[in-house]
Amino acid sequence: MDFLSPYVQQIEKNLSELSLPKSPATLYDPQRYLLETGGKRIRPVLTLIACGLCKGDTQNAIPAAIAVELLHNFTLMHDDIMDQAESRRGRASVHLKWNTSTAILSGDSMYTQALLQVHKIPEDVDYKKVALVFLEGINRVCEGQALDMEFEERESVSIDEYLEMISGKTSALLSAGMQMGGIIAGSESSGIEKLAKLGDTLGLAFQIQDDWLDIVADPDKFGKKTAGDVFEGKKTYLMISLLNSCNKEEKKWLLNCLKNKPLAKPDVDKVIELYKKYDILESAAALKDSYYSEAENILNTFEESGYKQDLKQLIETLKAREY
């Protein structure tokens, strides 16, 4: 996504100039380590674009964008402990490279660093408003993660509950970052509401697409093995749709499989067959497409600008991704 590189370079430059303290090393080294491992920086880019969309100077939104990226990395550090993830972006996860205590505490500190960044927005911006949007976003992220963990223990989850969960886990921070960009640009509340909805919708589209790609993506390009989520018995959009669509006997068999993770290859194959039998993949594709269309419709209500073109192109690129 070369068209985003001016934004990404801004973010990288500012991340490299963060100058977190050297000591205590066990507090700050893991934060540096995780930030250095990169990532696509989509969230902070969206914060900058949202500011530009509302005719603001994107330079003013840089501290908010950095705050969003730090917050995102804090959630990764803690989520990796909860998910017992061994690696992140090709490197050992913090709780394995150091230990769980260090990952907990370093994450807490990274959360604090994110909030301290928000203090750096220009003096004439309503700080309280920006901080509140950010905190409410974080609150939704925590709720989404809690629901995700609860769903893994539950037999029955509705599609609406699943959407509520990913709207917290994935959308909330995109949405908060975009709203922060808009507030910093001095946009009025109707504009902020549109940005909130745009961020939410993009998050939903992206997450459902991710669930769908687990089956349909080219594994070499996707960087994960095909049906990895099924092997892990994860309650994705596909799995929840299947549980809500299949017949009683299939459901009984499926719930039994989910109790014995990881699933065996023949069971995974059977799940994929059931996805096909009940048109689950088509339903997921249609839902993600409808969210992407909704995002595009909202974007079309903004005035023309280079930022609008960039976001349009970003949405098209995300929509077309096959991995």
Add this chain to the structure above:
Amino acid sequence: MDFLSPYVQQIEKNLSELSLPKSPATLYDPQRYLLETGGKRIRPVLTLIACGLCKGDTQNAIPAAIAVELLHNFTLMHDDIMDQAESRRGRASVHLKWNTSTAILSGDSMYTQALLQVHKIPEDVDYKKVALVFLEGINRVCEGQALDMEFEERESVSIDEYLEMISGKTSALLSAGMQMGGIIAGSESSGIEKLAKLGDTLGLAFQIQDDWLDIVADPDKFGKKTAGDVFEGKKTYLMISLLNSCNKEEKKWLLNCLKNKPLAKPDVDKVIELYKKYDILESAAALKDSYYSEAENILNTFEESGYKQDLKQLIETLKAREY
């Protein structure tokens, strides 16, 4: 400490009216559970008193006081995981009653709830200033906890390093809460600086006293067994002083003991003998007394008021505590 009950009742009333959401239960139930287990509520009481000391209406400082108490409980929830503590205030710690993931995430949410409370301070107070003091306090708490964990792995720790550590771990939140109370009262910066110093000094006094009571307290009243810290091989003020005072041979023996925790009874007895040999207990008592005196001296510079009398009595009570 009956003279504090009007403050404590205010805090309890407001905590009981927090009305955290019911769902997700795994996110909010642990927070309710920990808040219900009580605690002395010293931190929020000091926030209210600081506001009163500066001639402010303590009602205005209630959200800040609640924020401080929530933040304190967040640190307890995460610290208990790091310390593998099995109980807290006589009940199972959150990570054992639920599990580690729940305690991590519920703690993150409690941190967020604390920050959301700060949004409830009156409109005419400089919110940005209050939020910054709070965040910088939290930052120091994280650094203190990181140093504490690092020191446990290190052979040599200086007294200055130890004081830096407890100034983060114990003083920072007292100090931040008192400053928040002062800012809300509309105090000028010289007043805020005095409150900062007062909170810092009280924290240092309290922590060194706690280390000292580990040996000298009546175990029935203290609620912990005598020399519990020594059995655990903890790097308290006493232990660090001893490592910095004893001869080479004793140091070698001591470091060896600390490598094999918990210590055996005869070794603990020998450590206590060494404390006596090197006047470590007297040195700790003198240091805590000097911090308490410093706190009293700072307090004396404030104008007379009922709040000043209450804080005076609180310091006297803390100073005299034998458990």
